[in-house]
Amino acid sequence: MKLYKLNLILTLIGILIISFLAQSKPIQTGTILSIQTSQYKTTIKLQNHEAELIIFDKVPLILKQGDQIKFQGKPDIYKNKKQIIIEKMSLIN
């Protein structure tokens, strides 16, 4: 097999594995401490959770303080603060 074919096959396999890993982020849970909404985003603070949850979708949320939620997202750091950019979120109770 020519070397470029082997490299190409390895690249495709690698992209597939990374894409799969990008989809399977850990599901976390927490209780809402506060919710702040601005024009572009919603910020949720959780009890006993260092990172803030950031939602950029413009969908109105029906969440309130004390609600238990489960979520998935990408960890990030903004202005030296830990954040999770939310991709999926749902109410538990």
Add this chain to the structure above:
Amino acid sequence: MLNLILPLLLGILAGTFTGLIPGIHINLIATSLLALTLTQTTPVNTLIVFVISMAITHTFIDFIPSIFLGAPSEDTSLSTLPGHELLLQGKGHYALKLTLLGSTIAIISLIVIIPTFIFLIPKIYPLLERMMGILLIWIAIFLISTEKNSKIKATMIFILAGFLGLASLNINIQNPLLPLLTGLFATSTIIHSIKSKTVLPKQSLKTEKLNKKEILKPTLATILISPICSFFPGLGSSQAAIIGSQITGKQTREQFLILLGSINTIVMSISFLTLILFQKSRTGAAFTVSQITNPTNLSLPLIFTTILISAIIAIPISLTISKLIAKNIHKIPYTKISIIVLIFLTIIITYLTGPLGLMVLITSTTLGLTCIEFGTRRSFLMGSILIPTIIFYLPL
């Protein structure tokens, strides 16, 4: 005054370090700086001067490893970069001098570019921002259409890089760009060099004289291309240099190296100006500055003076290091140096980004190697940044 001179010198030292050591980028030092509690009590201007001097020095020094490392043997000329071509002819120091000349042109060009930017850009930027996605697609098509070898292979590399970029940027690691870009551009080049068992000739310190006409073309290209570099996120120096070459006509290898040097420095310098004018950070260093203070509070004279002084000090540093390397590189087995650098990069990336980062590094390395084997321009690998940026800007 001391609280500005000291960070300036420390920044130059840090920039020399990040520029010389492959895999250690200024973004790494800058983000580590933000995480330090010491920085909470440090005056804002001290931090800004440190970050800017580090970033500017890096743009002068980082051509040293990219010229002196990773060169393939002469028989693989299709995939040889202009700096490596000169290195294989014993003119590595001359190649570096050309990039330094370019960086100097960039600093001088700032005198023309800054007033134009302040006057013109705020008027047209809102319109361009709305059309960003479409314009980036047009630039990608333009770049592929200028490929001299197979356009199909170029498109394939560009799209694969895009998929890899999309997946890597969404993976659960901090700083995914580090393994991604290292694999695409550094480790793949080094592996290719090891495979071709390169032996370097003795390097000459002599330089060839360039006439004013030869310098004029890259200077003009730098001034014309600088708005494109500042407006369009996701465009790297090499793509900007290709567009610049297309605008001003065919360039020689020497002119292309001058242009690469100038664009590298101009992209960094203008990113600080873009930050003040539009509060947009186009480079990691500008992003760090935006995290230190509100961009509207930034002082343009302070930024420009820092850029100027850093450049003046970085030039003799670069020349001294390059001379030292050029005098001695033929004495050391080149393949051994390449293997040591490859192992160092793999260890540092695994340490900083974990097993997932290593996975990204391996995949991006194989894609980089595919691109070299195809004989396609390596700038198409920047699809890894350009495609995610296009998707971000398109109103889907």
